[in-house]
Amino acid sequence: NAGVMQNPRHLVRRRGQEARLRCSPMKGHSHVYWYRQLPEEGLKFMVYLQKENIIDESGMPKERFSAEFPKEGPSILRIQQVVRGDSAAYFCASSPASEQYFGPGTRLTVT
Amino acid sequence: GIQVEQSPPDLILQEGANSTLRCNFSDSVNNLQWFHQNPWGQLINLFYIPSGTKQNGRLSATTVATERYSLLYISSSQTTDSGVYFCAVDPGGFQKLVFGTGTRLLVSP
Numbered sequence: 001n002a003g004v005m006q007n008p009r010h011l012v013r014r015r016g017q018e019a020r021l022r023c024s025p026m027k028g029h030s031h032v033y034w035y036r037q038l039p040e041e042g043l044k045f046m047v048y049l050q051k052e053n054i055i056d057e058s059g060m061p062k063e064r065f066s067a068e069f070p071k072e073g074p075s076i077l078r079i080q081q082v083v084r085g086d087s088a089a090y091f092c093a094s095s096p097a098s099e100q101y102f103g104p105g106t107r108l109t110v111t
Numbered sequence: 112g113i114q115v116e117q118s119p120p121d122l123i124l125q126e127g128a129n130s131t132l133r134c135n136f137s138d139s140v141n142n143l144q145w146f147h148q149n150p151w152g153q154l155i156n157l158f159y160i161p162s163g164t165k166q167n168g169r170l171s172a173t174t175v176a177t178e179r180y181s182l183l184y185i186s187s188s189q190t191t192d193s194g195v196y197f198c199a200v201d202p203g204g205f206q207k208l209v210f211g212t213g214t215r216l217l218v219s220p
Contacts, residue, residue, distance in 0.1 A: 033206070043208075
């Protein structure tokens with residue numbers, strides 16, 4: 001059973017561009033979560049999704065950030081008009097119920 | 112919101128030594144997990160332990176939910192144990208983990 005997969009692993013964007021981060025959960029897991037880790041900090045919850053539904057987006061910035069988990073395909077975290085402060089590691093996790101399993105992360109650098 | 116404090120913040124060990132890492136949380140929780148973030152940034156699941164004691168090789172963990180703390184024991188440490196150890200809790204059963212401040216461990220040969 002493959003683990004949680006994220007791509008790309010590294011992403012470089014110029015200020016003002018869009019960033020799309022993808023996450024494929026483990027087989028049989030219907031819950032997906034996104035977390036952000038700023039340099040030298042712990043992880044902070046962003047959003048919790050199930051198929052075609054956003055369950056909790058209380059950690060998402062109000063503007064420029066959106067997430068989806070369509071019926072088919074991976075979950076997508078989309079950041080529009082990126083700024084330098086968006087540079088961070090973005091982790092996706094999936095869960096069958098309670099225990100969460102994390103992917104390797106996408107490291108976003110905004111230049 | 113819930114506060115999750117870990118101690119010590121930094122720890123340096125000689126290879127072969129034992130250590131205990133602590134995680135205190137300020138409110139009752141439905142879920143507690145321990146993770147190891149290795150020097151390459153990957154998060155490795157160590158334990159899912161909302162209560163009780165578990166062991167996995169040289170690592171073991173104990174959570175005393177009524178007293179709001181959890182302990183991670185590392186025995187016979189190895190250089191590959193280096194990295195940052197996080198505990199994370201789900202306070203409301205809403206499945207969003209709140210991460211602790213982390214313990215940075217360096218094991219030297």
